[in-house]
Amino acid sequence: MSIAEAGEFGLIARIVARLETGTASLLGPGDDAAVVAAPDRRVVASTDILVDGRHFRRDWSSASDVGHRAAAANLADIAAMGAAPTALLVALCMPADLDPAWAEELAGGLSAEAGLVGAGVVGGDMSSSPTLTVAVTALGDLDGRQPVVRSGARPGDVLALAGRTGHAAAGYTILSRGFRTPKLLVEAHRRPEVPYAAGPAAARAGATSMIDISDGLLQDLGHIAAASAVGIDVDRGAFEIPAQMRDAASALGVDPYAWLLAGGDDHALAATFPAGTALPPGWRTIGRVHEGAGVTVDGRAWQGDKGWDHFR
Structure with a gap:
């Protein structure tokens, strides 16, 4: 059976049956719009x-991998503001000959990833399209805190990281070369492991700025440096190269630091904290903020790509 044979409303019914709406949903799928609690206002x-x-x-x-990844990309952005995710809205554009089971499995992945943070999928839309596209909107609650923005870093702050970098990029390179192992790296490309709780924890600890690392550490840190009008220096020695990554890099002729410093899609969180701050669990120091502009590595300009650009 194809989506065309199942029909729009038949497919919607099958997808909705796979969804958990989460604790913040006051009214889920089935009406013109959902109603989501916003305790923080x-x-x-x-x-x-x-x-x-x-x-x-x-x-x-x-399809489940794609669902997990689509949800994670949005939920990580909410966490990077210091907020707790509450709900997802999903728009699907799909070829008419797509198997409905694929869409159902996608919904399962979306719902499962949202469930990791107590959020749910509360609604969305769908359309026929020759190109399969998944668009997700995430909502979150600040629980009375101020949002942690990109423009708050100050000279003297400590730069810290929660989560891992380079794994998804390594997995992408491995897959693009026709290989399927090592599993650690390939699975990182398929499903990121996002440190969701680290975002609100950083906000409570007094983080001065924060960002989700989706396009590459150096490129995304550049957004903080520009917004805060500061310079940021990354300590390359702060990054441990896992044995599987080192072996894969050697076999493929890749500098592993190109993955660690410029690879995206792991959705780690980077934040700056005032010097002397006790970092929350899961955070580690990887550099410093100073007067100046731009991002350097060990005090020098990075020679090579800094990250992903959709139109470059």
Whole structure:
């Protein structure tokens, strides 16, 4: 059976049956709009799009993988503001000949990833399209805190990281060369492991700025440096290269630091903290903020790509 045979409303019914709406949902799918609780009386919102052949490949990733990844990309942005995710809205554009089971499995992945943070999928839309596209909007709650923005870093601050970098980029390179191992790296490309709790924890600890590392550490730190009008220096020695990554880099002729410093899609969180701050669990120091501009590595300009640019 294809989506065309199942019909729009038949497919919606099958997808909704796979969804958990989360604790913040007061009214889930089934009406013109959902109703989501906002205890803080402010709503944090973010949107990301995944396009088949551009952000994922169906011969590399299952529909569930794509669902996990689409949810994670948005939930990480909410966490990077110091907020707790509450709900997801999902828009699907799909070829009419797509198997409905793929869409159902996608919904399962979306719902499962949202469930990791107590959020749910509360609604969305769908349309026929020759290109399979998944667009997700995430909502979050600040729980009375101020949002942690990119423009708050100050000279003297400590730069810290929660989560891992380079794993998803390494997995992408491995898959693009026709290999399927090592599993640690390939699975990192398919499903990121996001340190969601680290975002609100950083906010409570007094983080002065924060960002989700989606396009590459150096490139995303550049957004903090520009917004805060400061310079940021990254300590390359702060990064441990896992044995599987080192072996893969050697076999493929890649500098592993190119993955660690410029690879995206792991959705680690980077933040700056005032000097002397006791970092929350899961955070580690990787550099310093200073007067100046731009991002350097060990005091020098990085020679090579700094990260992903959709139009470059």
